[in-house]
Amino acid sequence: xxxxxQNPRHLVRRxxxxxxxxxxxxxxxxxxxxxxxxxxxxxxxxxxxxxxxxIDESGMPKERxxxxxPKEGPSILRIQQxxxxxxxxxxxxxxxxxxxEITNYGYTFGSGTRLTVV
Amino acid sequence: GEDVEQSLFLSVREGDSSVIxxxxxxxxxxxxxxxxxxxxxxxxxxxxxxxxxxxKQDQRLTVLLNKKDKHLSLRIADTQTGDxxxxxxxxxxxxxxxxxGTGTSLTVIP
Numbered sequence: 065x066x067x068x069x070q071n072p073r074h075l076v077r078r079x080x081x082x083x084x085x086x087x088x089x090x091x092x093x094x095x096x097x098x099x100x101x102x103x104x105x106x107x108x109x110x111x112x113x114x115x116x117x118x119i120d121e122s123g124m125p126k127e128r129x130x131x132x133x134p135k136e137g138p139s140i141l142r143i144q145q146x147x148x149x150x151x152x153x154x155x156x157x158x159x160x161x162x163x164x165e166i167t168n169y170g171y172t173f174g175s176g177t178r179l180t181v182v
Numbered sequence: 183g184e185d186v187e188q189s190l191f192l193s194v195r196e197g198d199s200s201v202i203x204x205x206x207x208x209x210x211x212x213x214x215x216x217x218x219x220x221x222x223x224x225x226x227x228x229x230x231x232x233x234x235x236x237x238k239q240d241q242r243l244t245v246l247l248n249k250k251d252k253h254l255s256l257r258i259a260d261t262q263t264g265d266x267x268x269x270x271x272x273x274x275x276x277x278x279x280x281x282x283g284t285g286t287s288l289t290v291i292p
Contacts, residue, residue: 068224099282106188106284107225107270120279155224170215170272171280173224 068093068158069138070174077146077181085141085177089158095119096139097171098131101153113139146181153178184208186273188283195291200258202286204271209252211273215280216245216256219268228269229256258288266290 069088077083089096098110109123113133124131128146133139143150157171185207194200202216212233217225231238231245231254238245244257254271268287274280 107282109281112279157225170213170217170227170230171225173217173226175224 068156068172068174070154070156070177072177073175075177075179077179079147079181080145083143083146083150083179085143085154085156085179086138087141087156087158087174088138089156090172093158093160093172095159095161096133097157097159098139098141099155099157101155101176107155110141143179146179148181151179151181184211184273184281186271186281186283188269188271188286190284191287191289193289193291194261196261196263198261200256200261200265200288200290202256202258202269202271202288204254204256204273204283206252206254206271206273206281208273208275209249210275211252212276213274213280214245214247214254215272216243217270217272217282219270219285221267225270261288261290263290263292 068090071086096113099107100110101107111124111131112120116135128144130142153176155176156174159171187205215230216228218228219225229240229243229245231247236247242259246255258265266289268285270285271283272280
């Protein structure tokens with residue numbers, strides 16, 4: 065039973081290129097969350113998705129960043145025209161659907177993608 | 183959203199107890215979690231508490247919740263060098279959306 069799989073683990077991009085980060089949630093999990101961790105800073109929420117729906121994108125920068133979670137396949141976080149300030153660790157987490165009862169699942173995190181913009 | 187705050191750094195001597203604190207702003211938060219992040223790794227769920235509880239103990243870990251003050255703490259007894267990591271608290275009202283603190287970097291001095 066694989067956990068949350070993120071790839072690639074490390075990604076190097078030149079300024080102006082595009083970065084695509086992939087996340088496959090745990091089996092049975094239908095909710096995906098993306099977080100960004102900047103050096104010396106905490107974990108910042110970016111976006112919350114369910115299959116084919118963006119539920120909350122309040123943490124996403126307005127430009128260059130987009131996310132999707134298609135009916136089939138992994139969730140993708142896309143950063144266009146990357147800049148040095150985009151260098152960070154990007155974590156994906158997933159959770160099962162909550163059917164109105166309290167669950168202790170919390171999130172299950174992937175190991176992250178470390179993006180370096182040169 | 184919700185504001186979740188933690189102090190950034192904590193140093194303790196091996197064998198002592200560590201207490202990591204967290205404050206939050208939304209009094210209706212129901213789910214409260216502690217995560218551990220080791221260098222270069224993702225976040226691992228350590229323990230959790232629900233708002234209808236005041237305390238939870240799990241081996242060396244004790245979680246205390248003061249709902250009136252909106253204060254959560256994690257106590258690690260007999261702290262070991264392997265406990266050195268960043269500890270995040272996370273709170274939420276539903277089972278799906280959580281807000282994380284900035285993380286507390288715990289350094290254990292041998």
